[in-house]
Amino acid sequence: MPTGSTKQTRRSPSKPPRPPQLSARNADPFELYTHAVQGPDHEIDFVTQQFKKLSGRPLRNLREDFSGAGASSAEFVKRNPANHAHALDISAAALAWGRKNTLGKLPPDAQPRLRLLQRNVLTPGDATGVDAVLAMNFSYWIFDTRPALLHYFRTVHASLAPDGILFTDVYGGYESTKVMEERRRISAGRGRWFKYVWDQADFDPMTNKAKCRIHFEFEKGPPLKDAFKYQWRVWSIPELRELLDEAGFKQSLVYLEGDDGKGGGDGIFKPRTKGDPDACFIGYLVATKK
Numbered sequence: 351m352p353t354g355s356t357k358q359t360r361r362s363p364s365k366p367p368r369p370p371q372l373s374a375r376n377a378d379p380f381e382l383y384t385h386a387v388q389g390p391d392h393e394i395d396f397v398t399q400q401f402k403k404l405s406g407r408p409l410r411n412l413r414e415d416f417s418g419a420g421a422s423s424a425e426f427v428k429r430n431p432a433n434h435a436h437a438l439d440i441s442a443a444a445l446a447w448g449r450k451n452t453l454g455k456l457p458p459d460a461q462p463r464l465r466l467l468q469r470n471v472l473t474p475g476d477a478t479g480v481d482a483v484l485a486m487n488f489s490y491w492i493f494d495t496r497p498a499l500l501h502y503f504r505t506v507h508a509s510l511a512p513d514g515i516l517f518t519d520v521y522g523g524y525e526s527t528k529v530m531e532e533r534r535r536i537s538a539g540r541g542r543w544f545k546y547v548w549d550q551a552d553f554d555p556m557t558n559k560a561k562c563r564i565h566f567e568f569e570k571g572p573p574l575k576d577a578f579k580y581q582w583r584v585w586s587i588p589e590l591r592e593l594l595d596e597a598g599f600k601q602s603l604v605y606l607e608g609d610d611g612k613g614g615g616d617g618i619f620k621p622r623t624k625g626d627p628d629a630c631f632i633g634y635l636v637a638t639k640k
C-alpha cells in the first residue's frame with residue numbers, strides 16, 4: 351500500500367512572484383527615466399510619417415543626437431530591415447546601459463543596424479549623409495549662446511543628405527521660465543510604481559539659463575535626489591527658427607498639439623503658424639534642408 355498524503359498543494363502556474371517595490375536602494379535611474387520620460391514609439395511614428403510627407407520617400411537612415419541609451423534608434427531599426435541608425439552620446443555610462451538594455455534587447459537581425467557611439471554631437475565623424483537627425487528632449491538647449499547653437503545647427507545641416515531633415519522639440523509657455531516642481535506617478539509594470547519629479551530649480555532672466563533636475567520618489571524610504579541634472583538655456587521659438595535659417599535650413603515648421611477640449615492635449619501634432627498663450631506646451635520643431 352503506497353504511503354504518503356493524498357493532499358495536493360495548489361500553485362498558480364502563470365503568476366510569477368511580485369517583485370519588491372522600487373526604492374532608492376534598488377532602483378536603476380536609467381530604467382526609471384525610460385518609464386517616465388521616453389515615448390520612442392510615438393516619436394518614431396511622428397518622425398517617419400513627417401519625413402515621408404516632407405521628402406516624398408521613406409526614412410531609412412537616422413542619427414539620434416544626445417541619444418542616451420538610444421531608445422528611439424532601437425525603435426526605428428526594429429521597424430524595418432532596411433532601417434539603420436547611429437546613436438550619439440558623450441556619456442559612457444548612458445551608452446553602456448544602452449548596450450545592455452536597448453541594443454541587447456533588440457531582435458538579433460536588428461542589432462547590427464544600430465551603432466551606439468560615444469561621440470560629441472559637434473564631431474559626428476562618419477555618422478553623416480543621414481536622412482534625418484533627431485535631437486529630442488530639449489538636449490540641444492545645452493548650447494546656451496547664439497554662436498554655440500548656430501554651430502550645432504550648422505554641424506547638423508552638414509551631416510544631412512541633400513533632402514535631409516532635422517527633428518527636434520521645443521518647450522514653451524510662461525511656466526518654462528518658472529521655478530517650480532511637477533510630480534507624476536508612473537507605473538513601472540508588475541505592480542511597481544514611483545514618482546517622477548521634474549524640478550525647475552533655478553532660472554536667471556538675465557541669461558535665460560535654467561537649472562533643472564530629475565528626482566524620483568518611492569512608496570517607502572528616501573527619494574533619489576538629483577538622479578539627472580541639466581543646465582540649459584530656455585530658447586524661444588522665433589530665436590530657434592532664426593538660427594535654423596542662418597544655419598542654411600530651407601524651412602522650419604513648428605508642430606503643436608491640438609486641444610482635447612478638457613484643458614489638455616489630444617496627442618495630435620500639426621504644423622501651425624500661430625500658437626496659444628498657454629502656461630506650458632511642448633512641440634516639435636522640424637527643419638528641412640531642401
Ligand SMILES: C[S@@+](CC[C@H](N)C(=O)[O-])C[C@H]1O[C@@H](n2cnc3c(N)ncnc32)[C@H](O)[C@@H]1O
Pocket residue numbers: 387388415416417418419438439440441444469470471472485486487489492
Ligand atoms: C536629456 S538626455 C536626453 C536623452 C534622450 N535623447 C531622450 O530623449 O531621453 C541628454 C543626453 O545628452 C548627452 N550629451 C550632452 N552633451 C552632449 C554632447 N555634446 N554630445 C553628445 N551627447 C551629449 C548626455 O550625456 C545625455 O545622455
